[in-house]
Amino acid sequence: MDRCDVLTTLRKHRISSTEQRRRILAEIHSLDGTFTVASLKESGSLERIDEATIFRTVALFLERGVVRSVGDSERGQVFEKNCEHNPAHGHFRCTVCGTWSCLPPFSGEESGLLFTMLPDEYAAETVSVVFQGVCPRCFGGRETSGRRAFLPEK
Ligand SMILES: [Zn+2]
Ligand SMILES: [Zn+2]
Numbered sequence: 001m002d003r004c005d006v007l008t009t010l011r012k013h014r015i016s017s018t019e020q021r022r023r024i025l026a027e028i029h030s031l032d033g034t035f036t037v038a039s040l041k042e043s044g045s046l047e048r049i050d051e052a053t054i055f056r057t058v059a060l061f062l063e064r065g066v067v068r069s070v071g072d073s074e075r076g077q078v079f080e081k082n083c084e085h086n087p088a089h090g091h092f093r094c095t096v097c098g099t100w101s102c103l104p105p106f107s108g109e110e111s112g113l114l115f116t117m118l119p120d121e122y123a124a125e126t127v128s129v130v131f132q133g134v135c136p137r138c139f140g141g142r143e144t145s146g147r148r149a150f151l152p153e154k
């Protein structure tokens, strides 16, 4: 799978290149899903960088648009890479295991529809959609049709 180049990304977002930033960004680019500062710290490639440095670097990446924030979890803010390899999509937060799952990307029609909910006088830059409930793993052996119980009555 294609990945953005670390140096090109840093340059594009006007972030000066340091070894630690390159290593943290390479790890972020290698992930397809969401991450937290704690989960980055646990990944083998970053174990020798202290958590405060990872935290500050991710905060800088957020400010410059290299990553986007998805929401909050018990383990801190949840992020994901913000590049052409990760088009806008909704998320599902499991209230049982706390996992954040990425849902399929929005179609052009769906993003258009989301923005129609916004009154004209607001200038939105991003939109986020988060479903909460029980993820497939936590459903265990339960019947798939049981999921409908969580949807509002039509
Ligand atoms: Zn990319
Ligand atoms: Zn779950």
Ligand SMILES: [Zn+2]
Pocket (backbone or CB within 6 Å): 033, 034, 070, 080, 089, 090, 091, 101, 102, 103
């Ligand atoms: Zn996602």
